[in-house]
Amino acid sequence: MSRAAVLAGLGAMVPERAVDNEEISRIVDTDDEWIRTRTGIGRRYWADPGTATGDLAAVAGRRALESAGVDTVDQVILATSTPNRPMPATAPEVASALGLDGVPGFDLSAACAGFVYGLQSAAGAIAAGFAERVLVIGADIWSTRLDPEDRATAIIFGDGAGAAVLRAGDAAEPGALLGFDLGSDGANRDLAFLPAGGSRQRSERAPLRDADNYLAMRGKEIFTHAVERMAGSSEALLDSVGWTAADVDRFVGHQANVRILHTVADVMTVPRERVVVHLDKVGNTSAASIPLALTDAAVEGRLTPGQKVLLTSFGGGLSWGSTALSWPDIKVSGIETA
Template sequence: MTIRAVVKGIGHYLPDRIVPNSEFEAIVETSDEWIRSRSGIERRHFAAEGQLTSDLAARAARAALADAGIAAGEIDAIIVATSTPDLTFPSVATMVQAELGITRGFAFDVQAVCAGFVYALANANALIVSGQAGRILVIGAETFSRLMNWQDRTTCVLFGDGAGALVLEAAEGAGTPADRGILSTDLNSDGRFKDILYVDGGTSTGTTGHLVMEGKEVFRHAIEKLAQTAHHALDKAGLTPDDVDWIVPHQANLRIIEGTAKRMQVPMERVVVTVQDHGNTSAASIPLALSVGKARGQIKPGDLLVTEAIGGGLAWGSVVLRW
């Protein structure tokens, strides 16, 4: 018998305000065509004034719990992947715990920027496999609009706000790649590349700061590292790209998504793409794409999925799971 962390439910939340590319034409020197051609992004959502990351996370969590048919009180742990917490501390996860009325178990945040949800899934999987939790709510939630430099046309047009969540539950498996649930994970980081993607604020400056990115360098690392980590995770699970039903990538840039799929020799018809509607929502992008992919009827029970992401650090990784 093998214990697997199986997805029982999924949900997401997007703020009401939709921001089309055309809105940026009055702020910076750009155009809808320029943004689409370089990123594939057409629109994104921005949180309302006073709407916090924890608010988005709680809304997504409730949707996932409803989809799973599980009461909040049955959750043993909450892990929130975010780089835009409401406060330096306490964690967003404990705020969601309180909002859901949960008074047992434990809750904590994971910060690996755009790779955060992959890191959170890997941690949740380890907690379930080791027997420390039976049901875990895993959330990716971000309000990246609050980190933007509105004078930097190369970055401010790329990001959006949102949240996605899923419920993982311990279940027995046969220990084969045919099992449902998380089959393998692969995590990596290399701090030598800190300066190509970071926020220039924090305790060292006493400010929140703004996102700074060397786009060409990030692009160069992304395709190579994302394809590599996906192959490593598949190898660990005893699978190949031919076995994959869906790649559900971090939704940062359509050209990166296409380049990674090509490197993996997986056709774009087997890739879930939502970047056009959400922009880059950092740690929220993979759970958002999973939720939308299920709602579209793309992702079905038994499908083999690969999720992969890269973010500041650099930090990157992937998860192979059977839905």
Template sequence: MSECAVICGLGTCLPERVITNEDLTARLDTSDEWIRRRTGIQRRRMVDPGTSTGDLAVAAGQAAQVSAGRSADFVVLATTTPDRPCPATAPEVAHRLGLTEVPALDIAAVCSGFVYALGLAEALVRAGACDQPLVIGAEVYTSIIDPQDRNTAVIFGDGAGAVLLRRGDSGEPGAIHAVELGSSGAGSDLITVAGGGSRIPGREQQVPREQRYFRMQGREVYRQAVARMTSSARSVLDRVQWSPSSVRAFVGHQANQRILDAVADRLGVSKCYRFGNIAEVGNTAAASIPLAMADASASNRIHPGAPTLLTAFGGGLTWGSAAVTWPDVVPVSLPPKSPTALCGSMTDRETDAVATAPQPH
């Protein structure tokens, strides 16, 4: 056995507001049948006005620390929707969590963000730079989606998920055995919000509508996602000498059910070992993998220590996969935190939820 980073806590935050396919068909030229057939999505979550990515990240980060029973000494936040263009959101999230003066940074790798952040945190542990990094994926995608664009408005939702890592060894449940990352800037225009940066600056009214909102070239993104996720997954499995048939939990970024099925089919992962929650929460970008892991834990079909494959693809273009063993954790879910709420005090509702949670295996 060798020293490595181990997942020891898992937390989530989902807004209470649910947007169904029927809600969208009332204002878009689409149907419930079309959305389900093309994406696999039935409903998604949306924040209330005034709730930010940071609010979701604080709640998920607190939940992960409650789940682990320990505090973080480094914060990595993966997001496409930071609270502000400047500064990064992670330092404020760390402050609101009561993590005084710990290092904190944002990662912008779009839907691959969680795997990128996990890879960085794992490397920091191995390098001795920290002992217990907190990895958060948080998004308020509804803030960048064109409400009139049926190709994106039906897909994305808001949410946050987080894992806390600690120093451990490779024989433990939750051990991170390998992370494989890649990118290709040649496809940077396939998934983009073109306006608002230094290339196309200006006030909102000065930037054309098509450049203010998230845009995606669906057919090419589908092709690239299937190819890149499949290749990346095979590469990381080869590194740890696992065969696809040995995988007992496949959790892909919840982009589109057809993409997830195509990748798993190409790899040869049995349907009984595929886990996801895209039907209930939609595509939550960097938050999707930890949210799906938390949902999968409720199935009681994954034993701690089971060989697990995580894989993702996003704008940039970026992609990544991780070979881990399923963690021995009980996920904790908390509601969004207002900016005035610090992590030290939980509401009675939150305290009761934690107290009544089942214990780890």
């Protein structure tokens, strides 16, 4: 059998502070009905002052290690667009918090597609024999980077972290990641971006506006690209692993907008009842959204051993990616708040 990366454990967490649509409506000119109709979101969680992305990542990582029944790994990969600081990377700090001293750790930035990119990087290390076990974490705190007066972003994003432990196994066993389809489009980098803080903005030496410190997003164009890229990537991935849309028992897409999820499923002819929706509870948690959705679905019994599961993601960059697996029999605990 060929060596492959196998899902062995999951862990997830969100901050303690829940922010419902009624509270958002007191900040932004909107209401609960408008938010639910346009996005499907009813609630999101925002981190308290003093909490950083690495703090959430460490909790989710610890939960994933417990789920897998292990206390060490050979690599730590943190997918995030909101690291603790621009330099150094946050992953080594997370590894240290988990007692994984000396274990190589690095950050990976692919926006909302970061978790799938992280899975591919981990799978490559395992397939090549460089690692036996890898901890992949997706974590973001966007609440500190949102303009409270920008309805396009303020109502959508929540904070959270989700993690997975991958172990070496063979491609025929449940939980094996069967393949990947990844892509990017830098020509559309300005559809979702954070202007301030990078070398581009600093080298231009232009006066820094308050708005440059906040996430900017062109929602209608993002919607169109997200549907096209997620559907295309998913179809390419299914073709490469020998599945059809009819074979997919659960479709787990990046949790940005319920209309995007349903439209992608419709394009692919995957019945909507097979689509896992979790954003109604936590909003768009960026790189954390897929592991959070997987954890919630597993705990609620919507994911059961043997089901064919398709994961697909899309984010700024533009970046996108998909993978697939047969769901394994693993122990998963509920999403922790802290």
